[in-house]
Amino acid sequence: MTTSEDQSPAQPRGTREQRVMLDSVTHSTFLPNTSFCDPLMSWTDLFSNEEYHPAFEHQTACDSYWTSVHPEYWTKRHVWEWLQFCCNQYKLDANCISFCHFNISGLQLCSMTQEAFIEAAGVCGEYLYFILQNMRSQGYSIFNEPEETKATIKDYAVSSCLKTSGIKSQDCHSHSRTSLQSSHLWEFVRDLLLSPEENCGILEWEDRDQGIFRVVKSEALAKMWGQRKRNDRMTYEKLSRALRYYYKTGILERVDRRLVYKFGKNAHGWKEDKL
DNA sequence: GGTTGCTTTCCTGGTT
DNA sequence: TAACCAGGAAAGCAAC
Numbered sequence: 108m109t110t111s112e113d114q115s116p117a118q119p120r121g122t123r124e125q126r127v128m129l130d131s132v133t134h135s136t137f138l139p140n141t142s143f144c145d146p147l148m149s150w151t152d153l154f155s156n157e158e159y160h161p162a163f164e165h166q167t168a169c170d171s172y173w174t175s176v177h178p179e180y181w182t183k184r185h186v187w188e189w190l191q192f193c194c195n196q197y198k199l200d201a202n203c204i205s206f207c208h209f210n211i212s213g214l215q216l217c218s219m220t221q222e223a224f225i226e227a228a229g230v231c232g233e234y235l236y237f238i239l240q241n242m243r244s245q246g247y248s249i250f251n252e253p254e255e256t257k258a259t260i261k262d263y264a265v266s267s268c269l270k271t272s273g274i275k276s277q278d279c280h281s282h283s284r285t286s287l288q289s290s291h292l293w294e295f296v297r298d299l300l301l302s303p304e305e306n307c308g309i310l311e312w313e314d315r316d317q318g319i320f321r322v323v324k325s326e327a328l329a330k331m332w333g334q335r336k337r338n339d340r341m342t343y344e345k346l347s348r349a350l351r352y353y354y355k356t357g358i359l360e361r362v363d364r365r366l367v368y369k370f371g372k373n374a375h376g377w378k379e380d381k382l
Numbered sequence: 383g384g385t386t387g388c389t390t391t392c393c394t395g396g397t398t
Numbered sequence: 399t400a401a402c403c404a405g406g407a408a409a410g411c412a413a414c
Contacts, residue, residue: 292389340390344391348391386413394404398400398402
């Protein structure tokens with residue numbers, strides 16, 4: 108028997124995030140001096156790996172902690188300490204971050220554009236960029252009030268509304284369309300269908316006019332949803348149960364085919380002229 | 383603190 | 399046999 112995951116043999120194995128990270132390393136252009144490392148390596152692996160210690164050979168054991176140094180004067184180690192702090196403090200998913208892209212000095216980090224951050228760390232990149240810009244403009248007071256900072260970051264994420272997806276700002280604010288920050292599962296699914304650059308073949312339209320779509324990579328979809336909800340125990344079985352609840356509310360309609368769903372009358376935003 | 387809506391988790395049973 | 403679907407039940411969680 109074949110599964111949905113088996114239907115695209117041409118696709119490289121691994122999660123979408125892993126492939127994105129691999130791709131980002133392979134096609135890295137904004138950090139030409141970045142040394143190659145395993146793109147699937149976590150920061151903890153990277154940080155503890157002897158092979159990467161030479162990167163710090165010019166540093167001494169008495170290097171001061173990153174908070175005591177202006178970002179522009181950070182060493183590579185400071186940059187990674189900062190990343191570690193951000194992941195812990197703001198519950199960012201370290202798996203989304205291509206740490207190879209951050210094997211750089213503070214000066215290089217400060218010269219990175221928002222797009223570069225997004226390329227290196229996806230949605231987390233926007234958070235990191237925002238945090239860094241605040242540090243540069245406001246000093247370190249940003250870390251004095253963690254809760255306030257979290258709220259500010261959240262507001263920023265909503266207001267920025269994923270500019271990289273190329274959606275006009277009025278679309279963002281009037282319809283919350285294509286914002287992958289969507290808190291509802293059906294909106295997340297809809298936005299994924301409307302964002303080919305984020306989709307990576309996980310979902311595909313069967314009949315766009317009728318709102319019929321197919322889950323191509325069920326496991327990958329569950330993982331993405333789990334990452335969005337910071338729930339690493341998410342499975343497709345649970346996700347599909349949540350989708351089935353939408354039958355009651357008319358957001359989804361039954362389609363008697365496996366892994367196929369249809370937007371119902373109460374779903375909006377999935378079709379251009381229904382916005 | 384109670385209510386509500388949404389989601390998650392677990393479960394049983396059926397289908398492909 | 400595994401993956402998926404259907405749906406009940408209960409609990410968690412956040413917003414109001």
